[in-house]
Amino acid sequence: MKRSTIDIWVGAFVAAGFAGLLFLALKVGNLASFSTAETYQVQAKFANIGGLKVRAPIKSAGVVVGRVSNVTFDNESYEAIVTFNVDAHYRFPRDTSAKILTSGLLGEQYVGLEAGGDGVMLKQGDRLRLTQSAVVLENLISQFLFNKAAENKVESKDGK
Amino acid sequence: MVERSGVLAGLLQGLERLGRGAGAKIWRLGFAARFFAYMLLHSGTALRRFHLTIREIYFAGVLSMVIILVSGLFVGMVLALQGYETLQRYGSSEALGVLVALSLVRELGPVIAGLLFASRAGSAITAEIGLMKATEQIAAMEMMAVDPIARVVAPRFWAGVISMPLLAGLFSAMGIFGGYLVGVKLIGVEEGAFWSQMQASVDVREDILNGVIKSLVFGVAVTWIAVFEGYDAPPTAEGVSGATTRTVVTSSLAILALDFVLTALMFTGGNGK
Structure with missing residues (x-):
């Protein structure tokens, strides 16, 4: 049977192809972070979420503890409701505060959690009370410019 | 008056030729679709007597591996060089891994591998089937009550x-390895940042799985075009050479057009990513 020599090459090719795909999935992609671990869901209201997206990380002290699962708009308070899943290993007090932060100047946005001092821990379906919105760069710049303009006006009046 | 009727006649003739050409194209497309359906219905033999398929995987896949691996390596290395030039202007050269991985996994891997596959394996398939037809091997099979579509095409x-x-997949993996060689080993981008940023922003479902789906669609398109052109080729030396050229041209265009459609479907909808 001459077929066996071809079989070994085809076998090697298929194995190499799957190895390539596996390399992509494990080393390049984040399959490992697709944990099936238990999570609990927490909500927080923000006046402005900036560029926060679904699947953005939730970090506490710089460690990823969960991911954003949903972002909706609340039609009564005109605020954004961010729902996120926190890994069940990580437990936070009930008065934990949430901030929307940016990694680096131009990096992606994430939610930072800062633990409070309450003895009762957060549980499934809780809502965080203390939140701080995203810093919108345009607002900062316009505030800065208006302040500068106001200062100049005062100075030119004084000069007269 | 005479001049006018001459212009009118010329116009009519042109219109007629256009109509005939379009009609022939549509006729051919219909035949290709029927051919595709027939081939799918009669691929039982190809899957049952799998050694027939394995033999073809050897010719189409294994023998294409060298060109795919070498091209992947070089494309990855060039991406790393070019990407670094641009990224370092914005002080974010650590994002090189993301750039190389995303461009390879989402676009360049499936598309360039598809183009290489069309010119390396697609043209060979067309030429082989066309020559079998020209030398009347296909007709001989039919005489022996062997269905050539089930035995040769499927x-x-x-x-x-x-x-x-x-x-x-091999192309993308090799390209990322090439990007790693140039980015980390040659230029000196921080290795931890290279891999961790890549892992943080490449999504298994969103990016890698979509890339695999793309390559599967390209595989269907390229081989369908190749076997059809071979089967439909006029049984002459000239006809076979024309069919081979058409295979490469049509399947390259099909890959690029399908890539646009698939990208529009996959990466613009969804969660605004």
Whole structure:
């Protein structure tokens, strides 16, 4: 049977192809972070979420503890409701505060959690009370410019 | 008056030629679709007598591996060089891994592997089937009550469909390795940042799986075009050479057009990513 020599090459090719795909999935992609671990869901209201997206990380002290699962708009308070899943290993007090932060100047946005001092821990379906919105760069710049303009006006009046 | 009727006649003639050409194209497209359906219905033999398909995987896949691996390596290395030039201007050269991985996994891997596959394996399939037809091997098979579509065409088609995603995966993996060689080993981007940023922003479902789906679609398109052009080729030396050229041109265009459609479907909808 001459077929066996071809079989070994085809076998090697298929194995190499799957190895390539596996390399992509494990080393390049984040399959490992697709944990099936238990999570609990927490909500927080923000006046402005900036560029926060679904699947953005939730970090506490710089460690990823969960991911954003949903972002909706609340039609009564005109605020954004961010729902996120926190890994069940990580437990936070009930008065934990949430901030929307940016990694680096131009990096992606994430939610930072800062633990409070309450003895009762957060549980499934809780809502965080203390939140701080995203810093919108345009607002900062316009505030800065208006302040500068106001200062100049005062100075030119004084000069007269 | 005479001049006018001459212009009118010329116009009518042109219109007629256009209509005939379009009619022939549509006729051919219909035949290609019927051919495709017939091939799918009669691929039982190719899957049952799998050694027929394995033999074709050897010719279409294994023998294309060298060109795919070498091209992947070089494309990855060039991406790293070019990407670094641009990224370092914005002080974010650590994002090189993301740039190389995303461009390879989402676009370049499936598309370039598909183009190489079309010119390396697609043209060979067309030429082989066309020559079998020209030398009346296909007719001889029909005489012996062997269905040439089940015996000759379907195994080649399935071999192409199986090989293509594997080749695209190899291309992307090799390209990322090339990017790593140039980015980390040659230029000196921080190795931890290279891999961790890549892992943080490449999504298994969103990016890698979509890339695999793309390459599967390209595999179907390229091999369908290749086997059809071969089967439909006029049984002359000239006809076979024309069919081979048409295979490469049509399947390259099909890959690029399908890539646009698939990208529009996959990466613009969804969660605004």
